[in-house]
Amino acid sequence: MKKIYNYYILLIIAIGLSSCDDNLEINPRQSIDGSLALATEANIQALLIGIYEDSGQSVAFGGDIQITNELLGNSDQVSWFGTFVAPRQFIRKSILVDNSFVGDTWAKNYEVINQANLILDNLDVVTSSGVKNRIEGETKYLRALNYFSLITLWALPYEAGVSNTQPGVPLRLIGYEDYRTPLPASRASVEEIYAQILADLEDAYSNLPSSNDIFASKYAAQALRARVYLQMQNYAAARDAAHDVIENSGAELTETFADAFNNDANSSEDLFAFQVTNQTGDNDLITFYASQDNGGRGGDITLNPEYFALFPDADDERSSFTYIGDFGDDLTAKYTNQFANVVISRLAEMYLIRAEGNIIENTTVGATPVEDINKLRVRANADPVAGPLTQADILLERQLELAFEGFLLQDLKRTQSAVDDLPYDSPRLVLPIPQNEMDTNNLIEQNPGYGS
């Protein structure tokens, strides 16, 4: 009896005195602490990989940004048959403030921007030579890309020759780590956002190597800069940037038009693409454009006769680059491989920009507009044009070449063309500041036409 008694007493003492407090020291196994994440060169590099991943998600450049642009910019060339409410609101140009695409894309763009800011704020821990510049360049490229998405969707268009004081989006350039106090911000002007995008792309251009595997290179930055200048109707600068890419990037048009799409690895024409594999990356363009056999929902976005009518030449392979979806509709064949990369910039866009710049500026930098356009047309087996060409010809050619890649809305806005009977600067072509931003940010101002 005495023994048992002792045993129990010992047990209790053991339980009571053994330092159980140590058992409370448990750390997460799948995550690391933020202080560690920003403290080493390896982790800063990893964080850069992370913002590629974030930017490439469905809600951002994995498809939703392109689809938002496409549906907002289209009137009768495509129809939306999907059941999702958010895209339906886009094609109807009647958007509610709680639109899920609006909220998700906005949040993701800014999530990338903040992490990009954190990388830039902590660049000093990167000490290997050359690496620091490359990280800075890639980071600034991604920050510029995300700001460009924000400014083109959430603000009234940039207009050349005037002061663009209309509200843009919040300009955030310092990385936040401590969220215990609120971090509201008002909207910077459209002018300020564009200035920041150009400054980032300038730095990216000067810091990045000419080729950089699947990551952003000097010419990815230059290609985006050409697009930004074009949007600002600075045609000379757009032309020169595009020219630089054509001449120096080493990229070449793919042999056929079809080769430019559905590629598991970047094609010779790709200047920058978000990478998708069967294990990582998102391709939401497939979801909405493709048949079920191709991994989509059967064809939520279908092509109408008005689209086919754009093509003056029936032999143009681009007009027949389609197939019949599950519900008997015509679907684009640009998105048929669900694990294909999502291309952000390809060389064809550069030829179109250079041609348009040359027309407006009445120059022939690099080549004549007719030569540039025919390069694309001949590849697609379309009849070459003789010229002379007008800006309207280029805009049409942009539709023929770049359809469903997310360009139409911004082309219409920068050329002050009507969209589905709405003037180019209609508030209905501008997304609402998302409901949750309105609910939390007391300094922000809603876009016209949207309730609180």
Place this chain on the structure above:
Amino acid sequence: MKNKLPFYLGFILMLTCSLAFSQTKSVSGTVTDEQGMPLPGVNIAVQGTNSGTQTDFDGNYTLNAEEGSVLVFSYLGFKNQQVTVGTGSSYNVTLQTSADELDEIVVVGYGTQSKRTLTDNIVKLSAEDIDEVPVSNFQSALVGKAAGVQITQNNGKVEGGLNIRVRGATSITAGTQPLYVLDGIPLYNANESSNGAPTNPLLSISPNEIESIEVLKDASSAAIYGARGANGVVIITTKTGKEGKAEFSVNISHGFSEPTNTREWLSGTQYIELFREAAINAVDYGEFADQAEAVDYIEGIFDFLAADTDWRTNPVNTDWQALAFQNGSVSDADFSMSGGTAKTSIFFAGSMNETKGIVRGNALRRFNGRTNISHKFSERFNVGMNLSFSRTDIDRIANDNQFTTPLQAIAQPQLSPAYLEDGSINENTLYANFLLEDKFAYYKTILRRVNGRAFGDYEILDGLKINGNFAYDLFYQTEDNFRGSQTPFQSTNGEAFASSVNAENYIVSGFLSYDKTFGDVHTISAVAGTELNETTRRFESVTANQFPSDDFQTVSGGAQIVAGEGSETANAFYSLFARATYDYAGKYLLKASIRRDGSSRFGANERYGIFPAFSAGWIISEEGFLKDSDVLSYLKLRGSWGKTGNADIGNFPSRYLFESVSYNQKAGISFSQPGNPDLTWETTTQTDIGLEFGFFNGRISGEIDYYHKNTDGLLFDVPLVPSSGALSISSNIGELENKGWEFILNTDNIQAENFQWSTSFNISNNKNEILSLPNDNNDIITGRNIQRVGEPVNSLYVLEFAGVDPANGDGLYYVNSVNPDGSLNKETTNNPNAANRIVAGNPFPEWYGGLTNTFNFLNVDFSFTFQGEFGASIFNDGGRFQSASADYFDNQTLDQYTDRWRQPGDITDVPQARLFGGNGTARSTRYLDRTDFVRLRNATLGYTIPQEAIERYGLSKVRVYVTGVNLLTFTDFDADYDPESTSDAGGVGVSFYSAPPARTFSMGLNVKF
């Protein structure tokens, strides 16, 4: 004399051993119940001494007692009886069943106490309250039976998650579910479902193992569980063997089930008429150039929807709703064996349950086994072990927000055939045809659970006991999902997903308990101890696609492994606790407890919390001025105050974290969570004042309680400004309160020899209000729920529908902007963007209760329970598709056809049908309704075959019964299927293609021998 009763009760139950005494004369006799059946295991104590004994299995006892001493006979479920030893030596005693249940023993944390001297608010439910109710989880059997405890299952899926709120929701983002403690083991109760719809992890517990369930509601009772007590504590005690002849009990039942409600949808013909009209109406809104184009367009749609059937003359009228539901069934078989000797008690139980749900493809099979054994090595040393295992195998369906879930089939127009003429499933439906998923895919979840506890206690000195426990709870779940090549949205030649979760929970505890009475009037009971609880969780999953054919259905059959995950997490609690109760003369009761909890879940700065509680009681009826009252037999006033915590917020919410990600097979990290080193638990401070009464010797008894719970340091995922790069941060900001009344009344209406009728009624009122919020009390809006100061938690926040403009059929909304004078602008608009949302409803009931009647007439027993809830609302988020004035091609509820606006002057609340018009379809009060309901929750009718007829077969009891659940529902709720059915895919008080609960009828047989 009576004042010593509590002491003896406590003492005797604590120490059910016989202590031999060398005193005076031997006394013996037989103890029987009112029917003359001998009662084994009755405790007999000699008052004022340490001596006592128990009856043997024939109800006989023998002990030594002095002449003039008092014998106290006590037995669970019976009234105590006292006999004064006179000159005789034989005393036969008949015990009467306890009517007022005051002498019931209530399980409190780390001990037991008599209901009479309890200063806490604890509701106790016994095995009779829960067995025979044909539901797949034990919690649902409690509905309507416990005051202050509201129990709702998400919806009608058999494995569906449950929401149990003890005295209202005390949290917004942290868990609101109570802590479950099974035989002293805090159970792992995390939802581990991977398909988006929560499962109930406690499905694995079989009701037939349960002896009693105590719900600790006030702070005084729950504070002993410290940082995990704020949502209340549910203590489950399993059955143990009773000394005496072994009893074998078998129960078999079988039943069938159907939905409590179905809804009316448009037939094919009505659909054609409505949508043709809607397309024509859309011409005026620019949708079509002219009427001809509109008709042409809509007929093209009809052609598509109807596949190759002739919709013009003979639409197919597929009843998609009927396809989504099925006839459910429930089969139960269980047995138990209970027995023991003076030294050893044994209980075995086994059970099987097979439930086929009311939704197509949903079913559950479960088996359980349990052994509880304890043995007295000596009069002072007792050891034992409880061990149980179970396996629950569930056929799952997708969550409510998936196209492939059966209930979303109600969106398909009846024009569309479900099957083609050749019998194959129609693949060309408006939305993915769920029958493809039903046929070519499966989702199987298997829960396995092993739960064991070894324990021992040793009495060091008289009254001082040391208790040790080691317990282990293993929750092991696998999920296997295979989607064949023909399932909707499947493009990779099949996909298989397999996961396993392995959660282990260890508890080591040791405590000293001391029970002693001094000078006959001072009774002290004290407990002090320590507990370490560590939970580890390991998760693995793998996804494969590209299968050679649908015949290969496991991961190995896939040519490509496309996703994999392996993760581990853990948490630990280390606690010290102490409690003391003091009882003076059975009149004045005091109690104090304290617990210090440390947890790995909180930042190092805020790692420890202290949770004190105090309570006091005064049994007024023991005072001289009331003692002889014939009317008032019992009156107790009690009050308590204490603090409890809520630590149910995930394992690492305070950390600033980056997670690993992969981009093109390259490893990266990505920001996942902002840190908050100051994060700690929520603290609930609760005050409770209660009055317990009994009249006419307990024939009428009841309780009235008022409570006030204030929860401070509310854990919040405070929404951050999205443009700052993070969406939310966990913070201890905010305060809310719950206050309310509980009223319980139990009456023995008739107590005749052949007819007994008793009634038990409870009603509770809870008022929930948010007192403060982060960011200067800014509203926090998540989906359709708002957190706003002055409103209940998770209030429903939508636009206010203003009906239909009689002039043009537009759906209207109240503008509800705030006027300069603070009032709301009640002008109307047809533009939802010009209108403002309002707090339109509370997702939780303000009043809820139950009424149970039990009748026994000769050999017939009949009982029924009504349940009622009042003051809650449900917003049907599917309404904007289901009742949307033909906005899109979804089939519409019948009212969209019958009540629609057609011409100027029509007064209706269904706007003009307008294809693609979004006419009145914004989320508004149009789709919100009050859920007030009264439901016949359960009724059971039984017949016990007379003893004489079965005795010769060696049987002691044979009873047949019929029972049912959710038999009748009285409600005006019509926004969706059922007032208790909400979405399992997110949102509080929101339904979305959510299945109603099952109405079940079952027949059963009990046999005991």
